[in-house]
Amino acid sequence: xxxxxxxxxxxxIGPEVMAEARKVLKEVExxxxxxxxxxxxxxxxxxxxxxGCPLPESTLKGCEAADAVLFGSVGGPKWEHLAPxxxxxxxxxxxxxxxxDLFCNLRPAKLHTGLEHMSPLRSDxxxxxxxxxxxxxxxxxIYFGKPKGRQGEGADEEAFDTMRYSRREIxxxxxxxxxxxxxxxxxxxxxxxxxVLACSVLWxxxxxxxxxxxxxVELEHIYIDNATMQLLRxxxxxxxxxxxxxxxxxxxxxxxxxxxxxxLLSSASLNSSGFGMYEPAGGxxxxxxxxxxxxxxxQILSAAxxxxxxxxxxxxxxxxxxxxxxxxxxxxxTGELLSADERQNAKTTSEMGDFxxxxx
Amino acid sequence: xxxxxxxxxxxxIGPEVMAEARKVLKEVExxxxxxxxxxxxxxxxxxxxxxGCPLPESTLKGCEAADAVLFGSVGGPKWEHLAPxxxxxxxxxxxxxxxxDLFCNLRPAKLHTGLEHMSPLRSDxxxxxxxxxxxxxxxxxIYFGKPKGRQGEGADEEAFDTMRYSRREIxxxxxxxxxxxxxxxxxxxxxxxxxVLACSVLWxxxxxxxxxxxxxVELEHIYIDNATMQLLRxxxxxxxxxxxxxxxxxxxxxxxxxxxxxxLLSSASLNSSGFGMYEPAGGxxxxxxxxxxxxxxxQILSAAxxxxxxxxxxxxxxxxxxxxxxxxxxxxxTGELLSADERQNAKTTSEMGDFxxxxx
Ligand SMILES: CC(C)[C@H](C(=O)O)[C@@H](O)C(=O)O
Ligand SMILES: CC(C)[C@H](C(=O)O)[C@@H](O)C(=O)O
Numbered sequence: 001x002x003x004x005x006x007x008x009x010x011x012x013i014g015p016e017v018m019a020e021a022r023k024v025l026k027e028v029e030x031x032x033x034x035x036x037x038x039x040x041x042x043x044x045x046x047x048x049x050x051x052g053c054p055l056p057e058s059t060l061k062g063c064e065a066a067d068a069v070l071f072g073s074v075g076g077p078k079w080e081h082l083a084p085x086x087x088x089x090x091x092x093x094x095x096x097x098x099x100x101d102l103f104c105n106l107r108p109a110k111l112h113t114g115l116e117h118m119s120p121l122r123s124d125x126x127x128x129x130x131x132x133x134x135x136x137x138x139x140x141x142i143y144f145g146k147p148k149g150r151q152g153e154g155a156d157e158e159a160f161d162t163m164r165y166s167r168r169e170i171x172x173x174x175x176x177x178x179x180x181x182x183x184x185x186x187x188x189x190x191x192x193x194x195x196v197l198a199c200s201v202l203w204x205x206x207x208x209x210x211x212x213x214x215x216x217v218e219l220e221h222i223y224i225d226n227a228t229m230q231l232l233r234x235x236x237x238x239x240x241x242x243x244x245x246x247x248x249x250x251x252x253x254x255x256x257x258x259x260x261x262x263x264l265l266s267s268a269s270l271n272s273s274g275f276g277m278y279e280p281a282g283g284x285x286x287x288x289x290x291x292x293x294x295x296x297x298x299q300i301l302s303a304a305x306x307x308x309x310x311x312x313x314x315x316x317x318x319x320x321x322x323x324x325x326x327x328x329x330x331x332x333x334t335g336e337l338l339s340a341d342e343r344q345n346a347k348t349t350s351e352m353g354d355f356x357x358x359x360x
Numbered sequence: 361x362x363x364x365x366x367x368x369x370x371x372x373i374g375p376e377v378m379a380e381a382r383k384v385l386k387e388v389e390x391x392x393x394x395x396x397x398x399x400x401x402x403x404x405x406x407x408x409x410x411x412g413c414p415l416p417e418s419t420l421k422g423c424e425a426a427d428a429v430l431f432g433s434v435g436g437p438k439w440e441h442l443a444p445x446x447x448x449x450x451x452x453x454x455x456x457x458x459x460x461d462l463f464c465n466l467r468p469a470k471l472h473t474g475l476e477h478m479s480p481l482r483s484d485x486x487x488x489x490x491x492x493x494x495x496x497x498x499x500x501x502i503y504f505g506k507p508k509g510r511q512g513e514g515a516d517e518e519a520f521d522t523m524r525y526s527r528r529e530i531x532x533x534x535x536x537x538x539x540x541x542x543x544x545x546x547x548x549x550x551x552x553x554x555x556v557l558a559c560s561v562l563w564x565x566x567x568x569x570x571x572x573x574x575x576x577v578e579l580e581h582i583y584i585d586n587a588t589m590q591l592l593r594x595x596x597x598x599x600x601x602x603x604x605x606x607x608x609x610x611x612x613x614x615x616x617x618x619x620x621x622x623x624l625l626s627s628a629s630l631n632s633s634g635f636g637m638y639e640p641a642g643g644x645x646x647x648x649x650x651x652x653x654x655x656x657x658x659q660i661l662s663a664a665x666x667x668x669x670x671x672x673x674x675x676x677x678x679x680x681x682x683x684x685x686x687x688x689x690x691x692x693x694t695g696e697l698l699s700a701d702e703r704q705n706a707k708t709t710s711e712m713g714d715f716x717x718x719x720x
Contacts, residue, residue: 090555120482120592142502142523148558158526159562163502166518193606195450198508202519225609228588229617232480246553249585250610257589 002035003311006066008043008059011088012284013294014072020296020353021070021303024320027357028307032316039066044074044088044284054091060099063277068310069096070303071279076286097138102269102277103169104176105136106305107252109259109281111235112328118260118337121232130235132255133184135177136248138269140169141199143245165199165244170206172272177242178214185239187218191227191247203244227251231258256281261337263295264328266302268309276310278302292348295334297324300356323359327352362395363671366426368403368419371448372644373654373709374432380656380713381430381663384680387717388667392676399426404434404448404644414451420459423637428670429456430663431639436646457498462629462637463529464536465496466665467612469619469641471595472688478620478697481592490595492615493544495537496608498629500529501559503605525559525604530566532632537602538574547578547599551587551607563604587611591618616641621697623655624688626662628669636670638662652708655694657684660716683719687712 009018022038029036041059042050051058054074063069074088084090096102110131111119119126145162152158174190181188190207192200204221211219222230224247231238231254243251256265265281280298288294301324308317327333332355335346347355369378382398389396401419402410411418414434423429434448444450456462470491471479479486505522512518534550541548550567552560564581571579582590584607591598591611595618603611616625625641640658648654661684668677687693692715695706707715 084554084561087555094556120485122480122482122486125480126482142521143556145520150558150562152526155528155531156526157562158524159558160505160525161502161523161557161559163521163523164518165520166512166516168515171515193609194444195447196454196503196606197521198510198519199521201444202510202517225613228610228614232592232614232617246556249553250588253585254588254592254614257592 002037004037004039004066005306006063006069007038007040008069008071009040010043010072010074010284011045011076012073012286012289014074014284016289016292016349017280017294017296017299018070018072020349021299023353024300024323024357024360025303027360028316028319031319031360032313034313034316043071043092045076045079047092048079048088054086054088055095063096063100068275068306069277070306071277072299073280073282073284075284094143096277097269098144100275100277101139101271103137103139103272104173104270105138105248106180106268106270107134107136107256107265107281109134109252109255109265111259112261112264114329114331115261115337117339119258120260121235121258125233125235128236130238130258132235132238132241133180134241134243134248134252134255135173135180136243136252137169137173137245139245140165141245163197163199163246165202167202167206170203171210174207174210174242177240178210178217181217181240182214186216187220187239188242189227189238189240190219190221190242191224191251192221192244193224194221195223199244207242224250228254231255262298263334263336264297264301266298266305268305270309274310274312276306278306292350293335293346294349295336296349296352300324300353319360320356323356326359327355362397364426365396365398365666366423366429367398367400368429368431369400370403370432370434370644371405371436372433372646372649374434374644376650376652376709377640377654377656377659378430378432380709381659383713384660384683384717384720385663387720388676388680391679391720392673394673394676403431403452405436405439407452408439408448414446414448415455423456423460428635428666429637430666431637432659433640433642433644435644454503456637457629458504460635460637461499461631463497463499463632464533464630465498465608466540466628466630467494467496467616467625467641468492469494469612469615469625471619472621472624474689474691475621475697477699479618480620481595481618485593485595488596490598490618492595492598493540493600494603494608494612494615495533495540495600496603496612497529497533497605500525501605523557523559523606525562527562527566530563531570534567534570534602537600538570538577541577541600542574545599546576547580548602549587549598549600550579550581550602551584551611552581552604553584554581555583559604567602584610588614591615612641622658623694623696624657624661626658626665628665630669634670634672636666638666652710653695653706654709655696656709656712660684660713679720680716683716686719687715
């Protein structure tokens with residue numbers, strides 16, 4: 001069996017962390033006798049430079065021909081003067097999500113044992129740990145709802161966006177959240193603003209309906225404003241958080257920051273046929289690009305998610321995850337995860353990749 | 361000169377903390393020779409019980425006849441089975457905001473010296489303190505935008521909400537944020553999602569325009585997802601945060617929780633003629649209602665904001681704020697702000713009120 005993966009390394013630290021993910025994948029292929037073919041394409045700022053737009057037709061075609069996309073990160077100061085719509089992040093990510101109907105975004109965030117001190121939370125809260133999976137709807141809601149635009153003139157000129165959700169859209173993402181909860185701590189917290197939004201009232205109704213098919217999973221509803229607060233006080237009481245597109249954007253970033261170790265967080269964006277795009281949660285970090293100090297773990301774990309969800313290679317995925325756990329638990333860490341007086345033990349980007357590849 | 365204040369104590373701890381605010385106001389009237397008349401009206405759950413709806417006509421009329429509204433808090437388990445639209449909070453607050461065009465919501469949140477340990481943040485972050493004023497647009501955006509509703513059937517049934525902002529609406533709230541910043545640390549952080557929302561692109565444009573009239577105030581823009589994160593890492597770098605209705609709901613609650621002392625936070629909701637509604641940031645806390653242990657400080661500080669913004673009695677307002685600072689700095693605190701081994705020094709709701717009234 002042979003697989004095709006489109007590699008979109010992007011900008012900033014993207015290419016250097018991608019190199020380590022490729023190193024690890026190579027080991028995995030050898031060990032599990034897999035045949036994966038890679039094709040590289042420009043995306044984001046580098047694509048603007050080389051092709052005049054953040055998501056060139058050639059890149060889109062390359063992704064269409066692949067079984068999955070391994071994505072690095074995009075953006076940087078060079079392209080920040082561009083209009084929001086033309087910037088690397090927005091201009092590449094939203095069209096990719098829309099084009100491939102990647103409606104399901106999985107963002108796992110866990111406070112790793114031994115790394116609790118990285119969390120911005122008070123030590124008595126972080127010491128209890130947490131392990132949250134944010135399941136975010138990614139192709140609906142106010143991101144893609146029509147109409148969206150402007151009308152009128154002068155002081156009366158107004159802009160408008162439409163938040164829109166159908167039963168079908170809510171049901172398919174809710175089902176994924178409940179299925180995920182069954183394999184975890186069996187609790188779904190659905191985030192909405194049902195005291196204000198018509199979309200949230202429908203969201204609640206549909207989620208309640210789906211819950212009936214999962215009697216072993218506990219369901220609770222929470223308003224987005226309250227969710228933002230409760231995550232700060234008792235993050236350990238959440239398991240799966242089910243969110244619409246906009247609320248998931250906010251909640252997943254809050255949780256990511258609560259781990260204090262963005263360089264370890266990966267994410268998957270899937271459609272209903274198993275095709276998916278896999279990327280680190282952190283950004284392109286242009287300030288540290290090219291120095292060989294970026295943490296490649298998030299990119300490596302994104303590759304593991306790709307093997308699991310799109311290529312259905314569970315064993316190979318677990319092998320990578322075990323190798324990463326080994327590195328972290330043995331204190332094999334990049335500098336940003338070490339305190340000032342331990343910093344001399346920091347591993348470089350490629351040392352991390354080597355260690356994890358060997359451990360596979 | 362005589363003033364009229366409508367008092368809407370509401371549910372849960374509302375009536376007991378309101379009693380302390382009234383006690384303090386009585387002292388202030390004596391000391392500054394003021395003549396304030398109070399009229400009490402039902403709101404929220406108690407209004408549902410007595411009149412069948414959370415905001416009876418009689419209450420609305422009473423507010424119309426007043427110079428300002430002192431609001432307690434509403435809601436509780438007794439009314440939680442009601443549809444979101446009929447619940448005390450939503451059913452009272454949104455119509456009041458809409459009816460009086462209370463477009464400007466001010467939510468100050470400060471980490472009080474000596475209370476840093478209450479913050480859920482890591483001690484090295486909380487020890488730097490923070491003092492943020494959230495300026496939230498309160499009568500526009502996705503809360504009130506039309507159309508809002510449902511259409512279609514079966515799996516295609518969909519719900520929709522409209523986010524809508526005009527230049528006029530953005531400009532008036534932006535101006536207030538910049539004016540407030542001039543009296544503080546001279547920095548405005550405008551929160552938006554301009555990489556996705558048409559409303560946010562217009563928001564940015566208008567805010568940039570208003571900024572030109574305030575050359576002494578620094579302006580920065582931040583995406584809502586990033587704001588949620590940066591508040592956890594470096595809350596001390598924010599001064600005034602300017603937000604649309606929905607983003608302000610989220611950000612103000614996050615900051616409130618970051619102080620760890622919700623019982624100290626007050627808020628003001630104003631219209632352009634100085635009329636306003638003043639309320640604590642916390643909820644009705646039905647679990648501790650009637651025990652005499654609720655913190656009345658937020659309600660007392662709400663009364664101070666009322667004197668300042670609606671009655672233009674700056675001296676009287678400051679006198680209350682100084683009295684509150686004195687109480688807090690002398691360790692005069694209710695139980696929720698004390699650690700387990702200091703809890704025996706906790707003051708009751710009425711002891712707090714007495715101390716602050718005397719200190720005025
Ligand atoms: C870049 C932006 C459009 C995007 C989003 O809002 O979805 C990003 O914040 C994310 O979460 O992937
Ligand atoms: C009760 C609810 C409608 C309200 C809001 O969302 O504005 C509340 O959360 C608030 O912040 O005052």
